[in-house]
Amino acid sequence: MISPFDGEITAGLYGDAEVAAFFSGEAEVRAMLHVEGAIAAVEADLGIIPETAGRAIKAAAGSVTIPAASLAAGFASAGVPVSALVKEFRSQLAPDVGQWLHWGATSQDVVDTGLVLRLGGVLDLLDARLAELIAALGLAAATHRDTVIAARTRFQMATPTTLGAKIAVWTAPLVRHRARLAELRRRLMQVSFAGASGTNAALQGRGGEVVEGLAAALGLGATPVPWHAARDTMLELGSWFALVTGSLGKIGADLILLGQSEIGEVTAGTGGGSSTMPHKANPVVPEALVALSRVTAGNLGTLAQAMIHAEERDGTALGVEWFTLPSMAVAAGSALRHGIALAGTLKAHPDRIARTFAGDRGMMMAEAAVFALAEEMPRPEAQALVTAAVKAAGREGTLAEALAAAAPGRDWPRLLDPARGVGDAPQIADAAGR
Numbered sequence: 001m002i003s004p005f006d007g008e009i010t011a012g013l014y015g016d017a018e019v020a021a022f023f024s025g026e027a028e029v030r031a032m033l034h035v036e037g038a039i040a041a042v043e044a045d046l047g048i049i050p051e052t053a054g055r056a057i058k059a060a061a062g063s064v065t066i067p068a069a070s071l072a073a074g075f076a077s078a079g080v081p082v083s084a085l086v087k088e089f090r091s092q093l094a095p096d097v098g099q100w101l102h103w104g105a106t107s108q109d110v111v112d113t114g115l116v117l118r119l120g121g122v123l124d125l126l127d128a129r130l131a132e133l134i135a136a137l138g139l140a141a142a143t144h145r146d147t148v149i150a151a152r153t154r155f156q157m158a159t160p161t162t163l164g165a166k167i168a169v170w171t172a173p174l175v176r177h178r179a180r181l182a183e184l185r186r187r188l189m190q191v192s193f194a195g196a197s198g199t200n201a202a203l204q205g206r207g208g209e210v211v212e213g214l215a216a217a218l219g220l221g222a223t224p225v226p227w228h229a230a231r232d233t234m235l236e237l238g239s240w241f242a243l244v245t246g247s248l249g250k251i252g253a254d255l256i257l258l259g260q261s262e263i264g265e266v267t268a269g270t271g272g273g274s275s276t277m278p279h280k281a282n283p284v285v286p287e288a289l290v291a292l293s294r295v296t297a298g299n300l301g302t303l304a305q306a307m308i309h310a311e312e313r314d315g316t317a318l319g320v321e322w323f324t325l326p327s328m329a330v331a332a333g334s335a336l337r338h339g340i341a342l343a344g345t346l347k348a349h350p351d352r353i354a355r356t357f358a359g360d361r362g363m364m365m366a367e368a369a370v371f372a373l374a375e376e377m378p379r380p381e382a383q384a385l386v387t388a389a390v391k392a393a394g395r396e397g398t399l400a401e402a403l404a405a406a407a408p409g410r411d412w413p414r415l416l417d418p419a420r421g422v423g424d425a426p427q428i429a430d431a432a433g434r
Contacts, residue, residue, distance in 0.1 A: 005330045019333030022118045023326040025068025031114035037061025042213035053100040079315045082107035104202040112192035129336040134174050136343035138433030141167040145429040147348050148419050157364045160418040164429025171432045173247040188233045191215045194226035197312045229309045238303040241328040242296045248335040249293025252286035264352040268342040285338045292331045299324045362399035365416040
């Protein structure tokens with residue numbers, strides 16, 4: 001079954017070619033060969049295998065060609081691709097060299113360490129996109145620092161805010177996600193090398209040396225306890241993907257609501273047309289952000305099942321991880337790519353914002369009216385007076401008119417100007433991206 005992430009028709013919206021490339025068969029084979037070459041070189045340096053064999057395997061690992069499709073039958077038989085990879089690689093080496101290939105290793109060592117190497121590239125790419133998005137949103141927040149709009153709580157008018165403050169709220173989690181990623185990488189980027197069942201028994205007490213050597217050779221960390229059956233860092237990574245897509249899904253949802261035909265206060269992107277309604281400009285990209293977020297949240301629950309990794313190796317848990325983690329990475333990449341595009345096309349529409357304020361008739365300034373009156377009377381009395389004024393205004397009158405009748409002698413139009421009711425919103429906008 002073709003997923004929306006790699007479908008010929010749907011990948012342009014839901015997929016991400018740059019991220020997906022790290023999960024291609026070619027990339028997986030290349031990473032596994034790189035690991036096999038590093039194992040041989042390190043073991044040769046340590047005198048575990050002959051130096052000439054180690055050098056030959058290392059050199060061949062960088063030049064040998066093994067088509068990913070050639071491993072399919074072996075994977076179907078063994079449930080992992082490494083047995084077939086080693087067989088094919090060994091066939092291309094001299095017999096006296098090939099016998100030292102994969103010495104003391106097991107398939108999962110090569111699969112997991114190869115995966116970590118590929119994930120490092122994925123995270124480099126996503127971190128760069130996050131930085132670009134944060135910068136673009138910071139610029140948008142500064143541009144709209146003083147653009148007064150209506151805040152809405154529970155889908156109802158609340159009080160005034162500024163678009164810049166709203167954008168700052170969008171941006172703050174993204175800054176935290178970059179910090180989380182830096183912390184996560186230290187735990188994730190670790191060599192996995194533990195042999196047949198996690199003890200490196202075949203290396204006769206030298207497993208720790210090989211692990212340390214591999215870590216140095218591959219630019220990874222080394223843990224004293226093997227992690228092949230403890231998948232917490234993979235779930236942590238999946239959680240990070242869900243956090244990123246979730247934060248972007250919130251932006252998408254806000255843009256959908258703000259851009260509705262009857263509101264139209266803020267738009268981003270070009271919009272998509274209808275096959276039959278010429279007037280439509282559907283919020284296709286914001287919708288995609290919401291969809292990507294929801295799918296990734298669902299996949300996170302599935303990925304959590306891989307934590308139940310029975311004993312020293314569990315093919316069912318590995319299969320769950322292989323199904324879910326790549327699609328979550330692609331979804332995060334796609335969401336970030338769309339977020340950058342939206343941030344660069346964000347527009348406020350002052351005429352529609354003014355229409356919203358006119359239609360509200362000053363009601364969103366009711367809280368401000370209460371506090372203005374509370375300077376001269378107990379707050380409960382002020383609350384009751386403003387509540388009565390709201391009712392007296394009905395569906396046609398303005399709050400300023402009703403308050404002028406109930407509490408005369410004040411410049412209610414000036415006191416109820418939405419621009420006076422934004423509080424710290426401009427200063428919040430100034431903090432976007434920090």
